[in-house]
Amino acid sequence: MELHPIGIVHTLASDDEIRTNYRDLEATVEILSEYSDGLDGLQDYSHIFVIGYFNRLQPEQLGVLKVRPRRRLSEGMKIQELPLVGVFALGSPSRPNPIGLSLVELLKIDGRFLTVKGLDYFDGTPVLDIKPYRDNYRVNTFRAPDLNAGHTA
Secondary structure (H helix, E strand, O other): OOOOOOEEEEOOOOHHHHHHHHHHOEEEEEEOHHHHHHHOOHHHOOEEEEEEEOOOOOHHHEOOOEEOOHHHHHHOOOHHHOOOEEHHHOOOOOEOOOEEEEEEEEEEEEOOEEEEEOOOOOOOOEEEEEEEOOHHHOOOOOOOOOOOOOOOO
């Protein structure tokens, strides 16, 4: 399998800001010039999916199948109190394959530069693909675990 980046993320936000407040942050996705024709028509969408390659993962984060949901550390929990959860049930960057999916608001397109809001990727993250968000992706009825409930491993 061979993948090639189509772009790169640029942000002035620190890694810590992205970890804690990415929903309010703006970032730029620079599309490489050889892929810029693929942007035609994207301006008509309010939201897009950005598929990225987690290039900064440490070797011990690759291939992992269970992790502790670290976002709960900000609630005052200790790492050993966090339950072990399967990576497919979390948005953790630790995964069998270092790829991410982020739904963002598309604020504007200026040539091959996309300004987006809500991207949870660090500066320099390679972008593998972009897909538009369409209304048929939305579900009105769904279930998800209460991540604030205390469950044990």
